[in-house]
Amino acid sequence: MARTIVIANGTNEASYIFDAFNRDGNKLIVINDNKEFAEEFSKTKRHDVIVGHPWNFHVLEKANITNADIFIALSTKDTNNYAACCMAANSFYVSRTICLVTNPSNVEVYKSLGIDSVICSTLQLVENIRNESDINGNLKVITIEDEVQAFEFQVYSNYEICGKTIMEIKCPPIATIACVKRFRPNTENGEPVTIEMAKGLTVLHANDSVYCVCHRKDVDELKKFMTREK
Amino acid sequence: MANRVLIIGCGKLGAALANRYAEEKYNVYVVDEIGSSFERLDDSDQFSGEKIIGDASDVETLENKCHIKEVDRVIIATGDDCLNLFLAQLSEVRYHIKHVYVRLDNSDMAPLLFGYNSVQTIYPFNLSVDKYNELVGGED
Numbered sequence: 430m431a432r433t434i435v436i437a438n439g440t441n442e443a444s445y446i447f448d449a450f451n452r453d454g455n456k457l458i459v460i461n462d463n464k465e466f467a468e469e470f471s472k473t474k475r476h477d478v479i480v481g482h483p484w485n486f487h488v489l490e491k492a493n494i495t496n497a498d499i500f501i502a503l504s505t506k507d508t509n510n511y512a513a514c515c516m517a518a519n520s521f522y523v524s525r526t527i528c529l530v531t532n533p534s535n536v537e538v539y540k541s542l543g544i545d546s547v548i549c550s551t552l553q554l555v556e557n558i559r560n561e562s563d564i565n566g567n568l569k570v571i572t573i574e575d576e577v578q579a580f581e582f583q584v585y586s587n588y589e590i591c592g593k594t595i596m597e598i599k600c601p602p603i604a605t606i607a608c609v610k611r612f613r614p615n616t617e618n619g620e621p622v623t624i625e626m627a628k629g630l631t632v633l634h635a636n637d638s639v640y641c642v643c644h645r646k647d648v649d650e651l652k653k654f655m656t657r658e659k
Numbered sequence: 660m661a662n663r664v665l666i667i668g669c670g671k672l673g674a675a676l677a678n679r680y681a682e683e684k685y686n687v688y689v690v691d692e693i694g695s696s697f698e699r700l701d702d703s704d705q706f707s708g709e710k711i712i713g714d715a716s717d718v719e720t721l722e723n724k725c726h727i728k729e730v731d732r733v734i735i736a737t738g739d740d741c742l743n744l745f746l747a748q749l750s751e752v753r754y755h756i757k758h759v760y761v762r763l764d765n766s767d768m769a770p771l772l773f774g775y776n777s778v779q780t781i782y783p784f785n786l787s788v789d790k791y792n793e794l795v796g797g798e799d
Contacts, residue, residue, distance in 0.1 A: 484741055486767035508716050512741035515748075515771050538718050542748050 431455050432498040435523065437483035437513050439503025440466055442529075446501060447474060460492050484512040486520060494521050501527045507535050514544050568652060576645045580604070582655055586635040589657045596629035604643035604651045611637050662686060663730040667715045667746060668737035672762060672783075674699035676734050681707045690715050690725050716742055718749075727754055735761040744768055751777045 431454030436443050438461055451457055451474075459476060460483045461467045467478040481488030483502065494500065500517040502510035507530040514526035527546040528539055539547045556572055569581040584591050590598045595606055606627040611634065625631055633639060643651050662685045666677045669691035677689045678701045687708030691697065692715075700706045713720040715737070721727040733756050735746045740763050747761040748771075759778040763769070766782050 485765070506741070508739070508742045508745045511745050512768070512771075515744065516768070519771050532717060534718050538749070538753070542745075542752055 433458065433494075433496070435460065435483075435492070435494050435497050435500040435517065437500065437502045437504070437517075438462060438509075439501075439529075442503050444470065444474070446503075447476070451476075458492050458494055458497065460488060482509075482513075484509055484516050486516060489516060489521055494523060497521070497523045499523070499525050499527065501529075503529050505531070507532055507539075511535075511539055511542075511544065514539075518543070518545075567656070570648055572645075573642070578643060578645050578648055579607075580641045580643060580648060580651060582639055582652070584633050584635055584637045584639060585656075587658050588655070589659050590633050590655060591635050591659075593633060594629060595627055595631050595633070598633070600641075601650070601654055603647040604641045607640045607642055609633065609637050609639050663726070664688070664732040664734065665690070665725055665727055665730045666734045666736065667691075667725075668735065668762075669696040669699060669710075670736060670738060671699065673734065673736040676736070677706070677708055688726050688730070690720075715746060718753075721749075727756075731756060732758040733760070735759070737762075738764075740765050740768060744771055747772060747778045747780075748775060751775050 433456040435458045459478045462482045467480045479492040500523040502513040510528045514528045517523040525545045528544045530549045533552045536547045571579040609625045666689040680687045690711040694712045697710045733750045735743045750756045750759045762781045
């Protein structure tokens with residue numbers, strides 16, 4: 430679906446986001462307060478850049494961002510991004526604001542003040558490191574939204590849950606088993622991987638990948654339960 | 660909690676108000692990123708308030724160093740409108756401070772504070788224009 434996306438400030442990340450979304454009929458509006466970057470960007474991407482602070486009403490008015498779908502603020506200063514997102518949402522009715530921050534504690538704070546999405550590369554790095562260490566232990570945790578996490582693990586033959594139905598394993602109420610990915614090299618339609626929505630009678634076999642959803646605080650308890658050995 | 664005031668930004672406005680509240684025997688906390696800003700306070704060494712060097716855009720600094728949870732009045736007077744806007748909204752929404760005064764150079768930000776009932780805004784530019792109009796009116 431074609432969308433109007435506003436890219437406010439940023440340098441390399443602005444270029445990368447521009448390239449990623451400059452297709453499928455999306456309309457991209459680029460605003461940047463670095464005049465040299467704006468000139469270079471216009472030349473290389475052949476796309477107009479509005480020069481000015483993206484938290485300035487008149488700059489946003491000139492950029493014609495009213496009713497845009499997404500506004501992404503990429504300045505290096507957190508409060509500048511905050512103010513730009515506030516201006517975009519309140520004065521120009523942008524549907525969704527995305528704010529880049531460097532201070533991890535601003536993620537929760539800015540969301541509580543009304544910013545739709547707040548992204549902190551430091552927090553994401555921590556999350557990636559955590560996931561990497563889980564992969565080595567046959568477990569993968571993916572953050573869906575703040576406290577909600579998807580949790581993936583592979584069933585080994587020595588696990589208590591192996592060979593049992595979902596009903597039989599009595600999953601604690603802290604989590605929901607969403608689906609099971611199963612490798613079947615000899616299926617009739619030749620499809621080696623099937624995704625089965627989890628139901629009470631779904632049997633968990635060795636080598637199945639199981640996907641659960643739970644609260645962040647319950648991940649460790651869920652891990653212990655699912656990987657308990659016979 | 661009574662008579663505790665936090666002043667964010669120790670420029671000319673922040674320092675003048677810090678001096679005033681110190682004279683009135685308020686418990687004054689004044690924060691600025693730059694230590695030399697406190698030289699603007701009257702007789703800086705004798706100033707009865709607490710001078711805090713820190714980044715007020717950081718919530719942990721506000722809570723752990725600036726006593727923001729203990730005050731009933733905040734004056735936001737940095738030279739950065741974006742920071743001032745954030746601090747004004749934060750003071751009301753997160754800390755429920757009853758009296759929030761914020762200086763904004765750019766009056767285009769005014770609509771972003773609609774509905775924030777504790778926040779009162781000071782626009783130096785508008786005040787200057789009003790004063791000018793008053794002076795010019797007096798010529799007639």
